[in-house]
Amino acid sequence: MKKIWILARMTFHEAIRRRIVLTGLVLGILFLIIYSIGFGMISKQVAIDGLSRPDILARAMQNEMSSFMLNAGLYAVAFLSVAMGALLSADALAGEISSGTIQTVLTKPIRRSDVVLGKWLGFAGLLALYLLLMAGGAILIAFLQSGYLPQNVLKALMLMYLEALLVMTFALACSSFLPGLATGGAVFGLYGLAFIGGWIEQIGSIFNNQTAVQVGIVTSLLFPTEAIWRRATFEMQTALATVLQMSPFTTRSVPSDVMVIYAILYLLGTLVVAVRVFHNRDI
Protein backbone atom coordinates (compact mmCIF):
# COMPACT_ATOMS: atom_id res chain seq x y z
CA MET A 1 0.00 0.00 0.00
CA LYS A 2 2.88 2.32 0.86
CA LYS A 3 4.48 1.66 -2.52
CA ILE A 4 1.23 2.56 -4.30
CA TRP A 5 1.24 5.85 -2.44
CA ILE A 6 4.88 6.55 -3.37
CA LEU A 7 4.07 5.93 -7.03
CA ALA A 8 0.90 8.02 -6.90
CA ARG A 9 2.92 10.88 -5.45
CA MET A 10 5.47 10.42 -8.22
CA THR A 11 2.73 10.55 -10.87
CA PHE A 12 1.35 13.74 -9.34
CA HIS A 13 4.79 15.24 -9.08
CA GLU A 14 5.53 14.36 -12.70
CA ALA A 15 2.37 16.08 -13.91
CA ILE A 16 3.42 19.24 -12.08
CA ARG A 17 7.01 19.10 -13.36
CA ARG A 18 5.98 18.42 -16.91
CA ARG A 19 3.79 21.53 -16.74
CA ILE A 20 0.64 19.52 -17.42
CA VAL A 21 -0.95 21.03 -14.35
CA LEU A 22 0.18 24.52 -15.24
CA THR A 23 -1.14 24.27 -18.81
CA GLY A 24 -4.44 22.89 -17.57
CA LEU A 25 -4.68 25.65 -14.97
CA VAL A 26 -3.91 28.52 -17.39
CA LEU A 27 -6.31 27.28 -20.07
CA GLY A 28 -8.90 26.46 -17.42
CA ILE A 29 -8.79 29.96 -16.01
CA LEU A 30 -8.98 31.39 -19.53
CA PHE A 31 -12.03 29.25 -20.15
CA LEU A 32 -13.67 30.46 -16.94
CA ILE A 33 -12.98 34.11 -17.77
CA ILE A 34 -14.56 33.82 -21.20
CA TYR A 35 -17.42 31.82 -19.77
CA SER A 36 -17.98 34.43 -17.11
CA ILE A 37 -18.09 37.26 -19.67
CA GLY A 38 -20.49 35.35 -21.92
CA PHE A 39 -22.73 34.37 -19.03
CA GLY A 40 -22.88 37.94 -17.79
CA MET A 41 -23.80 39.38 -21.19
CA ILE A 42 -26.56 36.86 -21.86
CA SER A 43 -27.91 37.18 -18.32
CA LYS A 44 -28.19 40.94 -18.74
CA GLN A 45 -29.91 40.60 -22.11
CA VAL A 46 -32.46 38.19 -20.70
CA ALA A 47 -33.09 40.56 -17.79
CA ILE A 48 -33.71 43.49 -20.18
CA ASP A 49 -36.06 41.36 -22.29
CA GLY A 50 -37.87 40.35 -19.13
CA LEU A 51 -38.77 43.96 -18.25
CA SER A 52 -41.63 43.94 -20.77
CA ARG A 53 -43.00 40.64 -19.50
CA PRO A 54 -44.92 39.64 -16.40
CA ASP A 55 -42.64 39.07 -13.44
CA ILE A 56 -43.20 35.34 -13.06
CA LEU A 57 -42.48 34.66 -16.73
CA ALA A 58 -39.36 36.84 -16.64
CA ARG A 59 -38.04 34.94 -13.64
CA ALA A 60 -38.73 31.59 -15.28
CA MET A 61 -36.96 32.71 -18.45
CA GLN A 62 -33.97 33.94 -16.50
CA ASN A 63 -33.85 30.64 -14.66
CA GLU A 64 -34.09 28.54 -17.81
CA MET A 65 -31.47 30.60 -19.59
CA SER A 66 -29.09 30.27 -16.64
CA SER A 67 -29.67 26.54 -16.54
CA PHE A 68 -29.05 26.26 -20.27
CA MET A 69 -25.87 28.32 -20.07
CA LEU A 70 -24.54 26.35 -17.12
CA ASN A 71 -25.26 23.07 -18.88
CA ALA A 72 -23.41 24.30 -21.93
CA GLY A 73 -20.46 25.30 -19.76
CA LEU A 74 -20.45 21.99 -17.90
CA TYR A 75 -20.69 20.12 -21.18
CA ALA A 76 -17.46 21.77 -22.28
CA VAL A 77 -15.92 21.03 -18.88
CA ALA A 78 -16.95 17.38 -19.13
CA PHE A 79 -15.32 17.09 -22.52
CA LEU A 80 -12.15 18.81 -21.34
CA SER A 81 -11.97 16.50 -18.32
CA VAL A 82 -12.40 13.48 -20.56
CA ALA A 83 -9.65 14.74 -22.85
CA MET A 84 -7.45 15.44 -19.84
CA GLY A 85 -8.04 11.93 -18.50
CA ALA A 86 -7.22 10.34 -21.84
CA LEU A 87 -4.14 12.47 -22.45
CA LEU A 88 -2.77 11.88 -18.96
CA SER A 89 -2.95 8.13 -19.10
CA ALA A 90 -2.78 7.20 -22.80
CA ASP A 91 1.00 7.02 -22.77
CA ALA A 92 1.45 6.39 -19.06
CA LEU A 93 2.45 2.74 -19.15
CA ALA A 94 3.26 2.38 -22.85
CA GLY A 95 5.57 5.37 -22.82
CA GLU A 96 7.51 4.21 -19.79
CA ILE A 97 7.84 0.74 -21.23
CA SER A 98 9.13 1.91 -24.59
CA SER A 99 11.54 4.45 -23.10
CA GLY A 100 12.72 1.97 -20.47
CA THR A 101 12.21 4.26 -17.47
CA ILE A 102 9.95 1.61 -15.97
CA GLN A 103 12.83 -0.87 -15.68
CA THR A 104 14.51 0.56 -12.60
CA VAL A 105 11.10 0.89 -10.95
CA LEU A 106 9.85 -2.63 -11.66
CA THR A 107 13.07 -4.23 -10.45
CA LYS A 108 12.45 -2.82 -7.00
CA PRO A 109 10.61 -4.91 -4.39
CA ILE A 110 7.15 -3.84 -5.54
CA ARG A 111 4.22 -5.50 -7.24
CA ARG A 112 3.47 -4.63 -10.83
CA SER A 113 -0.04 -3.77 -9.72
CA ASP A 114 1.47 -1.09 -7.45
CA VAL A 115 2.61 0.76 -10.57
CA VAL A 116 -0.81 0.59 -12.25
CA LEU A 117 -2.71 1.51 -9.09
CA GLY A 118 -0.22 4.23 -8.15
CA LYS A 119 -0.56 5.88 -11.54
CA TRP A 120 -4.32 5.51 -11.43
CA LEU A 121 -4.50 7.13 -8.04
CA GLY A 122 -2.24 9.99 -9.14
CA PHE A 123 -4.32 10.66 -12.25
CA ALA A 124 -7.57 10.35 -10.29
CA GLY A 125 -6.29 13.04 -7.91
CA LEU A 126 -5.34 15.33 -10.78
CA LEU A 127 -8.71 14.86 -12.46
CA ALA A 128 -10.52 15.61 -9.20
CA LEU A 129 -8.64 18.90 -8.86
CA TYR A 130 -9.21 19.79 -12.49
CA LEU A 131 -12.91 19.05 -12.34
CA LEU A 132 -13.31 20.90 -9.09
CA LEU A 133 -11.65 23.98 -10.55
CA MET A 134 -13.50 23.92 -13.86
CA ALA A 135 -16.97 22.69 -12.94
CA GLY A 136 -16.85 24.36 -9.55
CA GLY A 137 -15.76 27.58 -11.27
CA ALA A 138 -18.57 27.42 -13.83
CA ILE A 139 -21.21 26.74 -11.16
CA LEU A 140 -19.86 29.56 -8.99
CA ILE A 141 -19.89 31.99 -11.93
CA ALA A 142 -23.50 31.11 -12.73
CA PHE A 143 -24.48 31.54 -9.09
CA LEU A 144 -22.70 34.87 -8.63
CA GLN A 145 -24.09 36.37 -11.83
CA SER A 146 -27.68 35.16 -11.70
CA GLY A 147 -28.24 33.57 -8.33
CA TYR A 148 -28.91 30.30 -10.11
CA LEU A 149 -27.86 27.10 -8.39
CA PRO A 150 -28.99 23.84 -10.00
CA GLN A 151 -30.38 21.08 -7.85
CA ASN A 152 -28.28 18.02 -6.99
CA VAL A 153 -25.04 19.82 -7.83
CA LEU A 154 -22.89 17.42 -5.81
CA LYS A 155 -24.48 14.37 -7.39
CA ALA A 156 -23.93 15.84 -10.86
CA LEU A 157 -20.30 16.61 -10.09
CA MET A 158 -19.73 13.08 -8.87
CA LEU A 159 -21.24 11.74 -12.09
CA MET A 160 -19.02 14.00 -14.18
CA TYR A 161 -16.04 12.75 -12.20
CA LEU A 162 -17.12 9.19 -12.88
CA GLU A 163 -17.24 9.97 -16.60
CA ALA A 164 -13.69 11.37 -16.58
CA LEU A 165 -12.43 8.44 -14.48
CA LEU A 166 -14.00 5.97 -16.91
CA VAL A 167 -12.07 7.44 -19.82
CA MET A 168 -8.84 7.75 -17.84
CA THR A 169 -9.04 4.16 -16.59
CA PHE A 170 -9.88 2.82 -20.02
CA ALA A 171 -6.90 4.67 -21.51
CA LEU A 172 -4.65 3.32 -18.76
CA ALA A 173 -5.79 -0.23 -19.48
CA CYS A 174 -5.16 0.21 -23.23
CA SER A 175 -1.81 1.74 -22.45
CA SER A 176 -0.74 -1.45 -20.68
CA PHE A 177 -0.58 -3.23 -24.03
CA LEU A 178 -1.00 -0.63 -26.81
CA PRO A 179 1.27 2.24 -27.84
CA GLY A 180 0.13 5.71 -26.75
CA LEU A 181 -1.28 6.84 -30.09
CA ALA A 182 -3.26 3.65 -30.58
CA THR A 183 -4.68 4.09 -27.10
CA GLY A 184 -5.70 7.67 -27.91
CA GLY A 185 -7.39 6.46 -31.08
CA ALA A 186 -9.24 3.68 -29.29
CA VAL A 187 -10.43 5.89 -26.44
CA PHE A 188 -11.67 8.78 -28.55
CA GLY A 189 -13.17 6.36 -31.08
CA LEU A 190 -15.22 4.73 -28.35
CA TYR A 191 -16.09 8.07 -26.80
CA GLY A 192 -17.38 9.27 -30.19
CA LEU A 193 -19.37 6.08 -30.60
CA ALA A 194 -20.98 6.52 -27.19
CA PHE A 195 -21.69 10.16 -28.02
CA ILE A 196 -23.48 9.46 -31.28
CA GLY A 197 -25.26 6.48 -29.73
CA GLY A 198 -26.55 8.75 -27.00
CA TRP A 199 -27.98 11.19 -29.52
CA ILE A 200 -29.62 8.43 -31.53
CA GLU A 201 -31.24 7.29 -28.30
CA GLN A 202 -32.44 10.82 -27.46
CA ILE A 203 -33.91 11.49 -30.87
CA GLY A 204 -35.33 7.98 -31.06
CA SER A 205 -37.13 8.51 -27.79
CA ILE A 206 -38.73 11.71 -29.12
CA PHE A 207 -40.30 9.69 -31.93
CA ASN A 208 -40.83 6.64 -29.74
CA ASN A 209 -38.51 4.61 -31.95
CA GLN A 210 -37.54 1.60 -29.84
CA THR A 211 -34.76 0.43 -32.17
CA ALA A 212 -33.03 3.78 -31.94
CA VAL A 213 -33.31 3.69 -28.14
CA GLN A 214 -31.81 0.23 -28.10
CA VAL A 215 -28.90 1.35 -30.29
CA GLY A 216 -28.21 3.99 -27.67
CA ILE A 217 -28.37 1.49 -24.84
CA VAL A 218 -25.98 -0.87 -26.61
CA THR A 219 -23.42 1.89 -27.18
CA SER A 220 -23.84 2.93 -23.55
CA LEU A 221 -23.00 -0.60 -22.49
CA LEU A 222 -19.97 -0.52 -24.76
CA PHE A 223 -18.75 2.73 -23.23
CA PRO A 224 -21.00 4.37 -20.64
CA THR A 225 -19.54 7.90 -20.77
CA GLU A 226 -22.40 9.61 -22.60
CA ALA A 227 -25.01 7.87 -20.47
CA ILE A 228 -23.31 9.11 -17.31
CA TRP A 229 -23.16 12.65 -18.67
CA ARG A 230 -26.86 12.56 -19.52
CA ARG A 231 -27.62 11.31 -16.04
CA ALA A 232 -25.61 14.22 -14.65
CA THR A 233 -27.58 16.79 -16.66
CA PHE A 234 -30.81 15.08 -15.68
CA GLU A 235 -29.92 15.46 -12.02
CA MET A 236 -29.52 19.23 -12.47
CA GLN A 237 -32.41 19.72 -14.86
CA THR A 238 -35.11 22.22 -13.87
CA ALA A 239 -38.66 20.95 -13.53
CA LEU A 240 -39.78 23.24 -16.31
CA ALA A 241 -37.17 21.94 -18.74
CA THR A 242 -38.24 18.36 -18.03
CA VAL A 243 -41.76 19.26 -19.05
CA LEU A 244 -40.89 21.42 -22.04
CA GLN A 245 -37.91 19.46 -23.50
CA MET A 246 -36.71 22.60 -25.16
CA SER A 247 -32.94 22.51 -25.24
CA PRO A 248 -30.30 20.05 -26.47
CA PHE A 249 -29.27 19.52 -22.86
CA THR A 250 -32.62 18.32 -21.61
CA THR A 251 -32.76 14.63 -21.19
CA ARG A 252 -35.70 12.55 -22.30
CA SER A 253 -34.41 9.01 -22.04
CA VAL A 254 -32.88 8.99 -18.58
CA PRO A 255 -30.13 6.47 -17.84
CA SER A 256 -31.24 4.50 -14.79
CA ASP A 257 -29.48 3.80 -11.51
CA VAL A 258 -28.61 0.43 -12.94
CA MET A 259 -26.64 2.19 -15.69
CA VAL A 260 -24.73 4.17 -13.05
CA ILE A 261 -23.89 0.99 -11.16
CA TYR A 262 -22.93 -0.63 -14.45
CA ALA A 263 -20.55 2.28 -15.14
CA ILE A 264 -18.91 1.90 -11.74
CA LEU A 265 -18.47 -1.84 -12.29
CA TYR A 266 -17.18 -1.10 -15.80
CA LEU A 267 -14.55 1.19 -14.27
CA LEU A 268 -13.47 -1.38 -11.69
CA GLY A 269 -13.40 -4.13 -14.32
CA THR A 270 -11.24 -2.00 -16.59
CA LEU A 271 -8.84 -1.36 -13.73
CA VAL A 272 -8.61 -5.09 -13.04
CA VAL A 273 -7.88 -5.72 -16.72
CA ALA A 274 -5.17 -3.04 -16.66
CA VAL A 275 -3.53 -4.66 -13.63
CA ARG A 276 -3.71 -8.15 -15.08
CA VAL A 277 -2.44 -7.29 -18.54
CA PHE A 278 0.43 -5.28 -17.12
CA HIS A 279 1.23 -8.06 -14.67
CA ASN A 280 1.64 -10.61 -17.43
CA ARG A 281 3.48 -8.67 -20.08
CA ASP A 282 7.16 -8.69 -20.86
CA ILE A 283 8.86 -5.36 -20.36
Add this chain to the structure above:
Amino acid sequence: MTVAAIETEALRKVFGDHAAVKGLTLQVSQGEVFGFLGPNGAGKTTSIKMLLGLVAPTSGKANLLGAPIGDRATLARIGFLPEHFRFQDWMTASEFLMLHGELLGMDMQALKKRRDELLERVGLAPFRNKQLRTFSKGMLQRIGLAQALLNHPALVFLDEPTSGLDPVGRRLVRDVVHELRNEGTCVFLNSHLLSEIEVTCDRVAFIRHGEVVRVLELATLNGNQSVVTIRASGWTSELVAQLEHWAHDIQFTGEQLTLTVNNEDSIPEINRFLVAQGVNVFAISPSRISLEDIFIETVGKDGGL
Protein backbone atom coordinates in the same frame (compact mmCIF):
# COMPACT_ATOMS: atom_id res chain seq x y z
CA MET B 1 27.61 -24.19 1.80
CA THR B 2 26.74 -20.67 0.71
CA VAL B 3 24.08 -20.29 -1.92
CA ALA B 4 25.01 -19.18 -5.42
CA ALA B 5 24.36 -15.56 -6.35
CA ILE B 6 22.88 -16.66 -9.65
CA GLU B 7 21.89 -20.15 -10.65
CA THR B 8 20.02 -20.86 -13.84
CA GLU B 9 18.99 -24.07 -15.47
CA ALA B 10 17.96 -24.26 -19.11
CA LEU B 11 16.39 -20.80 -18.89
CA ARG B 12 14.62 -20.19 -22.15
CA LYS B 13 12.69 -17.37 -23.79
CA VAL B 14 10.83 -17.59 -27.05
CA PHE B 15 9.36 -14.51 -28.74
CA GLY B 16 6.92 -15.71 -31.41
CA ASP B 17 8.92 -18.33 -33.29
CA HIS B 18 12.29 -16.90 -32.37
CA ALA B 19 14.19 -18.24 -29.40
CA ALA B 20 15.96 -15.20 -27.97
CA VAL B 21 17.49 -17.34 -25.25
CA LYS B 22 17.73 -21.02 -26.09
CA GLY B 23 18.71 -22.46 -22.77
CA LEU B 24 20.89 -20.64 -20.33
CA THR B 25 22.60 -22.72 -17.69
CA LEU B 26 24.87 -20.72 -15.50
CA GLN B 27 26.24 -20.52 -12.00
CA VAL B 28 27.73 -17.41 -10.44
CA SER B 29 29.08 -17.43 -6.89
CA GLN B 30 28.55 -14.72 -4.32
CA GLY B 31 31.30 -12.15 -4.26
CA GLU B 32 32.35 -12.93 -7.80
CA VAL B 33 32.73 -10.38 -10.60
CA PHE B 34 31.25 -12.14 -13.58
CA GLY B 35 31.42 -11.03 -17.20
CA PHE B 36 28.61 -11.89 -19.59
CA LEU B 37 29.94 -11.72 -23.12
CA GLY B 38 28.47 -12.31 -26.51
CA PRO B 39 27.75 -10.66 -29.83
CA ASN B 40 24.78 -8.37 -30.39
CA GLY B 41 21.55 -10.31 -30.34
CA ALA B 42 23.03 -13.20 -28.35
CA GLY B 43 20.28 -12.82 -25.76
CA LYS B 44 22.29 -11.16 -23.02
CA THR B 45 19.83 -8.41 -22.17
CA THR B 46 16.87 -10.79 -22.40
CA SER B 47 18.68 -13.12 -19.99
CA ILE B 48 19.22 -10.30 -17.50
CA LYS B 49 15.59 -9.22 -17.87
CA MET B 50 14.45 -12.76 -17.10
CA LEU B 51 16.63 -12.90 -14.01
CA LEU B 52 15.16 -9.60 -12.81
CA GLY B 53 11.57 -10.56 -13.47
CA LEU B 54 10.97 -8.07 -16.30
CA VAL B 55 10.51 -10.85 -18.84
CA ALA B 56 8.82 -14.14 -18.00
CA PRO B 57 10.85 -17.20 -19.04
CA THR B 58 9.18 -19.60 -21.44
CA SER B 59 10.74 -22.49 -19.53
CA GLY B 60 13.61 -23.29 -17.24
CA LYS B 61 14.50 -22.34 -13.70
CA ALA B 62 16.56 -19.66 -12.04
CA ASN B 63 17.44 -18.65 -8.50
CA LEU B 64 18.93 -15.37 -7.32
CA LEU B 65 20.59 -15.47 -3.90
CA GLY B 66 18.83 -18.74 -3.27
CA ALA B 67 15.29 -17.54 -4.05
CA PRO B 68 13.35 -18.12 -7.26
CA ILE B 69 13.25 -15.18 -9.66
CA GLY B 70 10.53 -12.63 -9.02
CA ASP B 71 10.83 -12.97 -5.22
CA ARG B 72 10.25 -9.45 -3.87
CA ALA B 73 12.32 -9.80 -0.72
CA THR B 74 15.28 -10.76 -2.89
CA LEU B 75 14.79 -7.75 -5.16
CA ALA B 76 15.45 -5.56 -2.12
CA ARG B 77 18.98 -6.98 -2.07
CA ILE B 78 19.67 -6.48 -5.76
CA GLY B 79 20.90 -3.51 -7.76
CA PHE B 80 20.33 -2.97 -11.49
CA LEU B 81 21.66 -0.50 -14.00
CA PRO B 82 19.67 -1.01 -17.20
CA GLU B 83 21.09 -0.83 -20.67
CA HIS B 84 19.96 2.50 -22.07
CA PHE B 85 19.87 4.34 -18.76
CA ARG B 86 16.64 6.16 -19.46
CA PHE B 87 15.31 7.52 -16.19
CA GLN B 88 12.58 9.85 -14.91
CA ASP B 89 14.26 12.86 -16.50
CA TRP B 90 11.91 15.39 -14.88
CA MET B 91 13.38 14.56 -11.48
CA THR B 92 16.51 16.03 -10.00
CA ALA B 93 19.43 13.73 -9.27
CA SER B 94 18.64 13.86 -5.57
CA GLU B 95 14.90 13.22 -6.03
CA PHE B 96 15.66 10.34 -8.36
CA LEU B 97 17.76 8.57 -5.75
CA MET B 98 15.19 9.28 -3.03
CA LEU B 99 12.37 7.78 -5.13
CA HIS B 100 14.30 4.60 -5.84
CA GLY B 101 15.42 4.32 -2.22
CA GLU B 102 11.82 4.64 -1.07
CA LEU B 103 10.75 1.99 -3.55
CA LEU B 104 13.43 -0.23 -2.04
CA GLY B 105 11.74 0.34 1.29
CA MET B 106 14.78 2.03 2.82
CA ASP B 107 14.61 3.92 6.06
CA MET B 108 14.44 7.69 5.37
CA GLN B 109 17.37 8.68 7.54
CA ALA B 110 19.62 5.95 6.14
CA LEU B 111 18.46 6.77 2.63
CA LYS B 112 19.38 10.45 2.88
CA LYS B 113 22.83 9.55 4.16
CA ARG B 114 23.32 6.96 1.43
CA ARG B 115 22.10 9.40 -1.23
CA ASP B 116 24.69 12.00 -0.24
CA GLU B 117 27.40 9.36 -0.07
CA LEU B 118 26.62 8.06 -3.55
CA LEU B 119 26.23 11.48 -5.18
CA GLU B 120 29.70 12.19 -3.87
CA ARG B 121 31.03 8.82 -5.00
CA VAL B 122 29.87 9.16 -8.61
CA GLY B 123 30.94 12.80 -8.78
CA LEU B 124 27.45 14.28 -9.14
CA ALA B 125 27.22 16.10 -5.81
CA PRO B 126 27.44 19.54 -7.50
CA PHE B 127 24.52 18.58 -9.78
CA ARG B 128 22.25 17.09 -7.15
CA ASN B 129 19.49 19.65 -7.70
CA LYS B 130 19.65 19.61 -11.49
CA GLN B 131 16.95 17.82 -13.43
CA LEU B 132 18.11 14.66 -15.18
CA ARG B 133 16.91 16.05 -18.52
CA THR B 134 19.88 18.42 -18.44
CA PHE B 135 22.34 15.56 -17.87
CA SER B 136 24.77 14.23 -20.46
CA LYS B 137 24.83 10.55 -21.32
CA GLY B 138 27.77 9.99 -19.02
CA MET B 139 26.10 11.78 -16.11
CA LEU B 140 22.97 9.68 -16.58
CA GLN B 141 25.04 6.56 -16.43
CA ARG B 142 26.64 7.77 -13.23
CA ILE B 143 23.33 8.52 -11.56
CA GLY B 144 22.06 5.14 -12.79
CA LEU B 145 25.04 3.48 -11.16
CA ALA B 146 24.38 5.33 -7.91
CA GLN B 147 20.76 4.16 -8.09
CA ALA B 148 21.93 0.55 -8.46
CA LEU B 149 24.02 0.78 -5.28
CA LEU B 150 21.50 2.48 -2.96
CA ASN B 151 20.65 -0.62 -0.96
CA HIS B 152 24.21 -1.97 -0.52
CA PRO B 153 23.15 -4.84 -2.77
CA ALA B 154 24.48 -8.37 -2.48
CA LEU B 155 24.17 -8.73 -6.24
CA VAL B 156 24.44 -6.00 -8.89
CA PHE B 157 23.55 -6.26 -12.56
CA LEU B 158 25.31 -3.75 -14.77
CA ASP B 159 24.08 -3.86 -18.36
CA GLU B 160 26.62 -2.06 -20.52
CA PRO B 161 27.68 0.23 -17.68
CA THR B 162 30.41 2.03 -19.60
CA SER B 163 28.94 2.45 -23.08
CA GLY B 164 28.26 6.17 -22.66
CA LEU B 165 31.25 7.04 -20.57
CA ASP B 166 34.48 8.83 -21.29
CA PRO B 167 37.76 7.35 -20.00
CA VAL B 168 37.35 9.09 -16.63
CA GLY B 169 33.88 7.65 -16.21
CA ARG B 170 35.04 4.21 -17.24
CA ARG B 171 37.74 4.39 -14.65
CA LEU B 172 35.12 5.30 -12.08
CA VAL B 173 33.02 2.24 -12.96
CA ARG B 174 36.08 0.04 -12.79
CA ASP B 175 36.99 1.41 -9.36
CA VAL B 176 33.44 1.00 -8.11
CA VAL B 177 33.42 -2.61 -9.31
CA HIS B 178 36.67 -3.22 -7.44
CA GLU B 179 35.21 -1.70 -4.29
CA LEU B 180 32.14 -3.87 -4.64
CA ARG B 181 34.30 -6.95 -4.99
CA ASN B 182 36.18 -6.00 -1.85
CA GLU B 183 32.87 -5.62 -0.02
CA GLY B 184 31.89 -9.09 -1.17
CA THR B 185 29.23 -7.96 -3.63
CA CYS B 186 28.61 -10.11 -6.66
CA VAL B 187 28.74 -8.08 -9.87
CA PHE B 188 27.18 -9.36 -13.06
CA LEU B 189 28.63 -7.33 -15.87
CA ASN B 190 27.35 -7.29 -19.42
CA SER B 191 29.69 -5.36 -21.65
CA HIS B 192 31.18 -5.15 -25.08
CA LEU B 193 34.31 -3.43 -23.85
CA LEU B 194 36.46 -6.49 -23.52
CA SER B 195 39.43 -4.61 -22.18
CA GLU B 196 37.18 -3.51 -19.28
CA ILE B 197 36.02 -7.05 -18.68
CA GLU B 198 39.58 -8.26 -18.81
CA VAL B 199 40.69 -6.05 -15.94
CA THR B 200 37.56 -6.28 -13.81
CA CYS B 201 36.17 -9.81 -14.03
CA ASP B 202 37.07 -13.03 -12.24
CA ARG B 203 35.21 -15.20 -14.69
CA VAL B 204 33.41 -14.73 -17.97
CA ALA B 205 30.79 -16.67 -19.87
CA PHE B 206 30.51 -16.45 -23.64
CA ILE B 207 26.96 -16.48 -24.93
CA ARG B 208 25.89 -17.32 -28.42
CA HIS B 209 22.28 -17.75 -29.52
CA GLY B 210 21.29 -17.64 -25.88
CA GLU B 211 23.46 -20.49 -24.74
CA VAL B 212 26.66 -20.52 -22.75
CA VAL B 213 29.33 -21.76 -25.14
CA ARG B 214 32.29 -21.32 -22.86
CA VAL B 215 33.16 -20.25 -19.33
CA LEU B 216 36.62 -18.96 -18.66
CA GLU B 217 38.59 -18.12 -15.55
CA LEU B 218 40.37 -14.92 -16.39
CA ALA B 219 43.23 -15.78 -14.03
CA THR B 220 44.43 -18.33 -16.62
CA LEU B 221 44.19 -15.72 -19.33
CA ASN B 222 46.13 -13.22 -17.33
CA GLY B 223 48.92 -15.75 -16.98
CA ASN B 224 51.67 -15.39 -19.50
CA GLN B 225 50.29 -17.21 -22.48
CA SER B 226 51.52 -15.60 -25.69
CA VAL B 227 51.52 -16.21 -29.38
CA VAL B 228 55.07 -15.80 -30.67
CA THR B 229 56.02 -15.14 -34.26
CA ILE B 230 59.61 -15.98 -35.21
CA ARG B 231 61.23 -14.88 -38.45
CA ALA B 232 64.44 -16.80 -39.12
CA SER B 233 66.29 -18.85 -41.70
CA GLY B 234 68.12 -22.16 -41.47
CA TRP B 235 65.31 -24.25 -39.97
CA THR B 236 65.25 -27.97 -39.89
CA SER B 237 62.14 -29.95 -39.18
CA GLU B 238 63.99 -31.59 -36.34
CA LEU B 239 64.56 -28.20 -34.73
CA VAL B 240 60.92 -27.31 -35.07
CA ALA B 241 59.95 -30.54 -33.35
CA GLN B 242 62.30 -29.78 -30.48
CA LEU B 243 60.52 -26.45 -29.84
CA GLU B 244 57.61 -28.45 -28.44
CA HIS B 245 59.59 -28.54 -25.23
CA TRP B 246 58.55 -24.90 -24.65
CA ALA B 247 55.59 -24.35 -26.93
CA HIS B 248 52.51 -25.78 -28.61
CA ASP B 249 50.33 -25.00 -31.62
CA ILE B 250 53.44 -24.68 -33.77
CA GLN B 251 52.83 -23.61 -37.36
CA PHE B 252 55.55 -23.26 -39.92
CA THR B 253 55.06 -21.16 -43.06
CA GLY B 254 58.22 -20.65 -45.11
CA GLU B 255 60.51 -18.40 -43.16
CA GLN B 256 57.96 -17.64 -40.50
CA LEU B 257 56.97 -19.72 -37.54
CA THR B 258 54.20 -19.09 -35.06
CA LEU B 259 53.82 -20.89 -31.78
CA THR B 260 52.10 -20.47 -28.46
CA VAL B 261 54.02 -20.42 -25.19
CA ASN B 262 52.48 -20.82 -21.78
CA ASN B 263 55.05 -18.61 -20.15
CA GLU B 264 56.77 -15.57 -21.58
CA ASP B 265 59.96 -16.60 -19.78
CA SER B 266 60.32 -19.31 -22.43
CA ILE B 267 60.93 -16.76 -25.16
CA PRO B 268 64.58 -15.93 -24.33
CA GLU B 269 65.22 -19.63 -23.85
CA ILE B 270 63.84 -20.37 -27.30
CA ASN B 271 66.02 -17.61 -28.70
CA ARG B 272 69.17 -19.01 -27.07
CA PHE B 273 68.32 -22.49 -28.27
CA LEU B 274 67.78 -21.37 -31.88
CA VAL B 275 70.96 -19.29 -31.96
CA ALA B 276 72.95 -22.17 -30.45
CA GLN B 277 71.62 -24.44 -33.19
CA GLY B 278 72.90 -22.03 -35.86
CA VAL B 279 69.54 -20.59 -36.91
CA ASN B 280 69.67 -17.00 -38.16
CA VAL B 281 67.04 -15.24 -36.09
CA PHE B 282 65.81 -11.94 -37.55
CA ALA B 283 62.89 -11.25 -35.26
CA ILE B 284 60.94 -12.69 -32.39
CA SER B 285 57.67 -10.95 -31.64
CA PRO B 286 55.43 -12.13 -28.86
CA SER B 287 51.83 -11.01 -28.56
CA ARG B 288 49.62 -11.64 -25.54
CA ILE B 289 46.42 -13.52 -26.17
CA SER B 290 43.67 -11.06 -25.47
CA LEU B 291 40.11 -11.68 -24.44
CA GLU B 292 39.23 -10.31 -27.85
CA ASP B 293 41.10 -13.16 -29.55
CA ILE B 294 39.24 -15.67 -27.45
CA PHE B 295 35.95 -13.86 -28.07
CA ILE B 296 36.39 -14.05 -31.84
CA GLU B 297 37.56 -17.64 -31.60
CA THR B 298 34.60 -18.61 -29.43
CA VAL B 299 31.68 -16.81 -31.02
CA GLY B 300 33.09 -16.76 -34.56
CA LYS B 301 33.88 -13.91 -36.91
CA ASP B 302 30.26 -13.66 -38.00
CA GLY B 303 29.39 -12.61 -34.47
CA GLY B 304 26.82 -15.37 -34.30
CA LEU B 305 24.51 -13.70 -36.82
